[in-house]
Amino acid sequence: MPRKDGKRNFVLIEDDDEETSVFSGQYPRQAALKAARRLHPAPSRDEVDGKATLRLRERGTDRVHVYEGWAWTESKSDDDPEWMGDSVTRANVSKQGIEHLDE
Numbered sequence: 613m614p615r616k617d618g619k620r621n622f623v624l625i626e627d628d629d630e631e632t633s634v635f636s637g638q639y640p641r642q643a644a645l646k647a648a649r650r651l652h653p654a655p656s657r658d659e660v661d662g663k664a665t666l667r668l669r670e671r672g673t674d675r676v677h678v679y680e681g682w683a684w685t686e687s688k689s690d691d692d693p694e695w696m697g698d699s700v701t702r703a704n705v706s707k708q709g710i711e712h713l714d715e
Contacts, residue, residue, distance in 0.1 A: 622668040625676065631669065640677040641705060643668055648681030648703035657684045657702070666705065669713070676711040 622643035623631045633650075635643035647666050654660040663680040670677065683703040688696050 621671040622677070623671060625667040625669055634671075635668070640668060640670065641679075641707070644677065644679040644681060644705040644707075645703050648679075648683055648705050649701050651681060651683045651703070653683040653685045653701050655685060657686065660684055663706075665708075667711075674713040676713060678708040678711060679705040680708055681705040 618638050619636045620638065620640075620643075621634055621636050622640060624633045624635065624647050626632055633647065635646045637643040637646070644666050647668065648664075651664050660682045663682045666679040666681045668677045668679070669675070681703060682705075683701055685699045685701050688698060688700045692700060
């Protein structure tokens with residue numbers, strides 16, 4: 613169910629079907645991008661060699677959004693704030709589909 617501000621909660625499902633972290637966003641892709649930034653990043657965008665499968669269950673439903681995600685680090689730009697440090701983790705995701713839980 614969406615909150616008053618339109619955001620929905622998505623729970624990350626690990627390989628052992630344990631639900632761990634909660635990510636929020638108006639769209640499932642926003643939550644998947646937040647989850648992908650927690651992956652082990654590659655040194656650069658060109659050196660990304662593996663993609664992780666991210667399964668996000670929307671709270672209050674039986675829908676599981678499945679994404680492939682990957683992350684990399686890059687130097688921060690001049691526009692980025694000082695507190696971010698010297699490098700920034702970027703991420704991208706690709707939707708693989710929607711599954712429905714059988715309960």
